[in-house]
Amino acid sequence: MNDPLYEYIERNSTRQTEALDWVERQTHLRSIYSHMLCGPVEGRLLNLLTSMIRPERALELGVFTGYSSICIASALPAGAHLDALEINDELEDVIRGGYARAGVEDRINLILGNANESLSQLSGPYDLVFIDANKREYVKYYNAVIDKVRPGGFILADNVLWSGKVLEMEHVSGSGAHHTDAQTKGIMEFNELVANDPRVENVIIPLRDGLNIIRKK
Numbered sequence: 001m002n003d004p005l006y007e008y009i010e011r012n013s014t015r016q017t018e019a020l021d022w023v024e025r026q027t028h029l030r031s032i033y034s035h036m037l038c039g040p041v042e043g044r045l046l047n048l049l050t051s052m053i054r055p056e057r058a059l060e061l062g063v064f065t066g067y068s069s070i071c072i073a074s075a076l077p078a079g080a081h082l083d084a085l086e087i088n089d090e091l092e093d094v095i096r097g098g099y100a101r102a103g104v105e106d107r108i109n110l111i112l113g114n115a116n117e118s119l120s121q122l123s124g125p126y127d128l129v130f131i132d133a134n135k136r137e138y139v140k141y142y143n144a145v146i147d148k149v150r151p152g153g154f155i156l157a158d159n160v161l162w163s164g165k166v167l168e169m170e171h172v173s174g175s176g177a178h179h180t181d182a183q184t185k186g187i188m189e190f191n192e193l194v195a196n197d198p199r200v201e202n203v204i205i206p207l208r209d210g211l212n213i214i215r216k217k
Contacts, residue, residue, distance in 0.1 A: 161210025
């Protein structure tokens with residue numbers, strides 16, 4: 001990111017590990033979507049939140065190249081594990097290579113395939129869920145996981161500000177104009193659903209592209 005404030009935050013936060021350096025390099029070499037990495041600041045936040053929550057079972061929807069998986073899994077308490085769901089198997093070697101370099105491969109169950117189909121095969125309870133997959137499907141993901149999260153458990157949803165498009169679309173919707181951006185619609189519907197769900201309490205923090213922190217009551 002070419003944001004001086006973000007760069008300052010990154011310089012003054014705990015540095016990412018060598019394993020994450022490797023994943024970041026491989027992502028830039030192997031994918032044209034390297035901007036999808038959560039990055040060192042959000043990665044460190046995921047790591048710290050996991051350390052605080054101390055989940056016995058965690059779930060990740062959307063692995064990409066495994067950066068966020070490593071951030072979560074490396075903070076899991078002894079005996080805990082992460083179910084990591086990813087639809088794209090083309091970068092499986094990068095994912096597993098990063099897991100091995102970080103020494104967390106025994107804590108992660110990588111499940112390749114459609115997330116909605118995979119979720120139907122998984123049972124809870126989960127203590128922590130991280131959602132960072134198809135933005136059009138966020139509402140479906142939420143509805144699929146909410147009953148699998150224990151009371152007091154957390155759901156973290158990434159990209160909920162969607163480069164500011166949620167605010168732009170709110171203005172467009174208010175004027176009565178039609179907007180066809182399905183991803184922005186999906187994010188907005190998700191944020192509104194969470195904000196009005198009496199089963200949870202939440203806050204959106206404007207870190208990077210927005211992180212919705214949701215606690216099930």
